[in-house]
Amino acid sequence: MATESSLERSRGWLDPSLSRRTFLKSTAAVAAAAAAGPLLRPRKAEAVTTGGLPADPIEQDENIVYSACLQCHGGCGIRAKVVDGVLVKIDGNPYHPNAAEVGHRLPYATPRADSIHT
Structure with missing residues (x-):
């Protein structure tokens, strides 16, 4: 028992x-x-990398497709970056007439690198 x-x-x-x-x-x-x-548990110390960053893969040569956003009635111009058939980024299109104030449109001769800063 x-x-x-x-x-x-x-x-x-x-x-x-x-x-x-x-x-x-x-x-x-x-x-x-x-x-x-x-x-x-004790963890091993890890070093933090600083300094020069590798090149951004999105900023390499890519195919840019121009279109329009239809999410509202504005119909704003967009440019889509496509790499290897995959959409990686959507930006506003600075060359589109709806992207600027009346009479202040970006000239078509503006290089792509300069159009980013507008």
Whole structure:
């Protein structure tokens, strides 16, 4: 009988008459231990790279497709950058008549590099 009483004592938290409060405390303790586990392990120091950044892959040679945005009644001009058949960026089209104030349109002779700053 001594083995049955020790078995009953060891099964204390699995007892069907376990109170809700005890169950929630046990669950909270297990969750806290699981969350704190990665924080307690020492980590190796990692160096932060600074200085010259690699070239932005979006700014390389690409195909530019001109279109219009139809999300509202304005019909603003857009230019889409396509690399290897995949759309990577959408910008406003500075050459489009709806992109500027009346009478202040960007001349068509403006280079692409200068049109970004408008």
